[in-house]
Amino acid sequence: MKERAGIQSVEVGFALLRALGDAAGPVMLRDLAKAAGMSAAKAHRYLVSFQRLRLVVQDAASTRYDLGPAALQLGLASLARLDAVKLARERAAALMEEIGHTIALAVWGNHGPTIVHWEESASAVTVNLRLGDVMPLLTSATGRCFAAYAPQEAIAPMLKEEMARALKQQRSDVPRTMAQVRALLEDVRKRGMARVVDTLLPGIVGFCAPVFDSDGHVALGIVALGPTGTFDPEWGGAVDRPLKACAAQLSRDLGHRAE
Known part of the structure; x- marks a missing residue:
């Protein structure tokens, strides 16, 4: 079966969300980028967009990233189904x-x-x-x-x-x-x-x-x-x-x- 075309950038960015989901708690940018297999600069660009979508939040004091309320809502909806x-x-x-x-x-x-x-x-x-x-x-x-x-x-x-x-x-x-x-x-x-x-x-x-x-x-x-x-x-x-x-x-x- 021929593989259907997708949007590669979405698949690449999802690696960051998956890394956050696997982490025990909030993560520093460098550690998050390493876990997702990309540079810190590239990870930061994705994270800016994810923050706008409320999929990711960043703590102002520690600068660490974590999953945001939109990610929680999606997770709860999935679990309910x-x-x-x-x-x-x-x-x-x-x-x-x-x-x-x-x-x-x-x-x-x-x-x-x-x-x-x-x-x-x-x-x-x-x-x-x-x-x-x-x-x-x-x-x-x-x-x-x-x-x-x-x-x-x-x-x-x-x-x-x-x-x-x-x-x-x-x-x-x-x-x-x-x-x-x-x-x-x-x-x-x-x-x-x-x-x-x-x-x-x-x-x-x-x-x-x-x-x-x-x-x-x-x-x-x-x-x-x-x-x-x-x-x-x-x-x-x-x-x-x-x-x-x-x-x-x-x-x-x-x-x-x-x-």
Whole structure:
């Protein structure tokens, strides 16, 4: 496909706005120009125009530049129109092709983490999961992922109910105390990913990566699952890495800035 003609100066000037957006705070002209890959004189000419448009402001005392109110208005308008699930659905098929296993999307519903989209691999094994299913917090990768970032006081009753059920069923693969639950969820936060092997379904491995919105809340979880014989269950492996990368990019696209 032939590339359409554009206005090069607009694309060049945008490098300054992007550099300001990536910066931790107001920036000196020389540092801003360096980050944008241009001379200070050239950067200054662009910044004068951006100031007139209120895309950029300059502090009179420090002479440092920062994003202005017009940039904020544009950013807020963009965030208001973002649909996390829509963005994730658009990328689910490509991710499924990359890892070769089924991909699902989950959001927090009225009763817990709920499956809202299913992208099934051609080589997928049959699993007894459907759209609308609510996933358990302790025995599913999806549930552990959401539980790790949810307010603990809000999910405490659900956790206690699941622990009691696991104790009654004499399951040894589920935490039996709140201390064990806290340790499990801390590990999820440390790794940035939840994983279960033969826990929710026999012979099935599941990963779930969180996608964060601009406020730092979990907008959705991206789930990958497959049979233990062909699914790479290792941290940093063939499933973990692309799944984590996809979730991180989605988070950035939703306005999340990792600390």
